Amino acid sequence: MSVRKANAHWQGDLKSGKGRMAFGSGAWEGQYSFSSRFEEGTGSNPEELIAAAHAGCFSMALSNILAEAGHTPDSVETEASVHLEVGDDGPGITRIELVTEAVVPGIDDDEFQKHAEAAKQGCPVSKVLAAAEISLKATLK
Numbered sequence: 001m002s003v004r005k006a007n008a009h010w011q012g013d014l015k016s017g018k019g020r021m022a023f024g025s026g027a028w029e030g031q032y033s034f035s036s037r038f039e040e041g042t043g044s045n046p047e048e049l050i051a052a053a054h055a056g057c058f059s060m061a062l063s064n065i066l067a068e069a070g071h072t073p074d075s076v077e078t079e080a081s082v083h084l085e086v087g088d089d090g091p092g093i094t095r096i097e098l099v100t101e102a103v104v105p106g107i108d109d110d111e112f113q114k115h116a117e118a119a120k121q122g123c124p125v126s127k128v129l130a131a132a133e134i135s136l137k138a139t140l141k
Contacts, residue, residue: 006049008032021049037084038091047082047093054125055080058098061123065115066104074103095133103141112140 005024011017015034021044022029035041055078066073078100085094098120104112116138120126126134 021046038086045084047084050093050125050129051080051082051096054082054096054098054123054129057123057125058100058119062100062102062116062119065119065122066102066107066112069111069115071104071107071111071115074105076100076102093129093132095135096129098134098136099139100136101139101141107140109140113138 006022007024008019008021010019018031018033020029020031030044032043032045033041036043037045037047058080059076059078062078063073063076066076078098081097081099082093083095083097084091086092087094100116102112102116116136120134120136
């Protein structure tokens with residue numbers, strides 16, 4: 001079983017405070033703030049990290065599913081858009097849009113769509129985020 005870690009440090013109140021997040025592996029470290037999370041300020045935010053995790057997980061899952069079906073992809077590229085919206089009960093992730101393009105020799109679009117949907121349902125990050133609406137637009141190039 002793998003255990004992955006990250007950490008975050010926050011100083012101050014919500015609006016004027018600032019923080020730092022880092023991957024346990026040391027591969028990434030960055031600052032975050034109210035403005036980078038709820039506005040368009042400089043820095044990262046938890047939702048951006050969730051988007052990166054989801055895009056990476058989905059791309060790997062789709063590549064694996066395609067290869068197991070006999071269609072090893074030349075490439076799979078995915079962008080995840082995580083929507084953070086403030087509602088009556090506070091901020092929440094309301095939906096995630098996955099947009100993927102893949103180069104897969106010898107497959108038709110119907111089969112590709114079936115495998116893309118299976119990857120959306122089956123990747124571990126999709127499973128943990130199942131409370132949010134996750135849409136998929138998959139393009140076979």
